Amino acid sequence: MNIDTENRESTNTARRNFLAGIAGMAGVSIASGVTLFSFAEAKEAGEAVTSKVRWGMLIDTNKCEDGCTKCVSACNKENGIGTTGRAETDPQWIRKVQLRDPKTGNQTSLPMMCQHCAEPPCVDVCPTGASFKRADGIVLVDKHSCIGCRYCMMACPYKARSFVHEALEDQKSHAPRGKGTVESCTLCVHRIDKGGIPACVEACADEAGGAMLFGDLNDPKSEIAKRVAKYASRQIRADLGLNPGVRYQGI
Amino acid sequence: MIKMRLGVFSILGLLFLSLAVMTSSAQADGVPTPQIPKALQKTEKGHAELMRRNHMDLMLHKRDKTVHEGIRGKQYSLKACVSCHAVPGPDKQPVSIKSPKHFCRACHDYAAVSVDCFQCHSSKPPSSAGLVNLLEGFLKR
Numbered sequence: 001m002n003i004d005t006e007n008r009e010s011t012n013t014a015r016r017n018f019l020a021g022i023a024g025m026a027g028v029s030i031a032s033g034v035t036l037f038s039f040a041e042a043k044e045a046g047e048a049v050t051s052k053v054r055w056g057m058l059i060d061t062n063k064c065e066d067g068c069t070k071c072v073s074a075c076n077k078e079n080g081i082g083t084t085g086r087a088e089t090d091p092q093w094i095r096k097v098q099l100r101d102p103k104t105g106n107q108t109s110l111p112m113m114c115q116h117c118a119e120p121p122c123v124d125v126c127p128t129g130a131s132f133k134r135a136d137g138i139v140l141v142d143k144h145s146c147i148g149c150r151y152c153m154m155a156c157p158y159k160a161r162s163f164v165h166e167a168l169e170d171q172k173s174h175a176p177r178g179k180g181t182v183e184s185c186t187l188c189v190h191r192i193d194k195g196g197i198p199a200c201v202e203a204c205a206d207e208a209g210g211a212m213l214f215g216d217l218n219d220p221k222s223e224i225a226k227r228v229a230k231y232a233s234r235q236i237r238a239d240l241g242l243n244p245g246v247r248y249q250g251i
Numbered sequence: 252m253i254k255m256r257l258g259v260f261s262i263l264g265l266l267f268l269s270l271a272v273m274t275s276s277a278q279a280d281g282v283p284t285p286q287i288p289k290a291l292q293k294t295e296k297g298h299a300e301l302m303r304r305n306h307m308d309l310m311l312h313k314r315d316k317t318v319h320e321g322i323r324g325k326q327y328s329l330k331a332c333v334s335c336h337a338v339p340g341p342d343k344q345p346v347s348i349k350s351p352k353h354f355c356r357a358c359h360d361y362a363a364v365s366v367d368c369f370q371c372h373s374s375k376p377p378s379s380a381g382l383v384n385l386l387e388g389f390l391k392r
Contacts, residue, residue: 048321
């Protein structure tokens with residue numbers, strides 16, 4: 001199959017190159033009074049999403065406490081993710097990861113979820129086109145066409161996707177989920193389309209250290225764009241060239 | 252002789268069977284129809300006629316628009332269908348697709364067409380004060 005790379009709106013390496021050029025300024029603390037999110041131009045309800053927007057997240061690991069799972073529980077509550085009592089097969093959209101530098105013993109805690117790559121490998125491998133990237137950069141599963149083959153789960157370097165093994169009941173009306181399909185963080189797409197922010201970001205700001213910042217990376221006036229421009233941030237496994245929309249500070 | 256008897260019996264049996272079917276299904280116009288619950292709110296004229304024939308196509312189109320393009324208007328959204336066509340159960344709360352009283356099931360059971368939507372989607376509207384009032388109004392009708 002011939003893919004016209006020129007016309008692929010997902011390809012945006014210019015920003016990556018630009019960011020790679022910025023000198024490292026690790027460990028810079030954020031000025032007080034910095035808001036945790038910014039609102040992009042609100043989309044009309046009947047309007048389609050466009051690639052003018054690139055939703056992203058910046059996570060400051062210095063503010064992310066060990067053992068705090070407020071973001072995880074907020075996600076579970078928002079999207080109706082329950083437990084079956086069998087943790088191995090329970091779906092998981094966001095999880096806390098503990099990093100330890102063996103040389104210094106320094107420990108870092110961070111939330112890990114779908115990184116909403118600009119070049120998502122899960123989309124490349126999907127045989128039915130169910131795994132797709134929305135124009136505004138959100139990577140989703142169209143469960144109407146997902147056949148549950150789980151190739152995307154194999155392809156994802158972040159282990160971000162889960163398979164629903166058991167029949168579900170009483171799903172949330174804004175977050176349809178069902179047996180036999182793969183699912184992952186949607187960046188709370190139902191909230192974003194109404195001009196809101198993801199549940200994890202909201203919970204982190206209200207109940208925890210406010211380590212998560214959500215916004216439009218393409219809008220130079222947005223808080224997130226200003227912060228990634230000013231301070232050093234990293235994409236996890238940047239070497240893979242996937243250009244994730246989720247960035248981390250302090251790792 | 253035995254063959255003949257069997258034949259007579261089978262004809263008689265068929266006669267009885269058809270009689271039974273006729274009496275059980277006999278209605279005013281002679282054709283059994285599904286009992287469709289009324290919607291909670293009035294909508295534009297011609298909605299019922301349009302939806303009766305086209306709901307599957309309209310919802311399929313809307314579904315792709317919503318999932319891929321983020322268009323979340325009320326029109327033709329499954330959430331809007333389920334909200335306006337909620338049917339109260341004995342506890343005055345909307346029934347789920349498990350109940351044969353559910354709006355979608357009323358027709359789909361009759362037509363023997365299975366609905367897969369609610370394996371993933373919620374078959375009940377999210378509870379709200381407005382919904383409680385509407386359901387009470389439904390029960391008073």
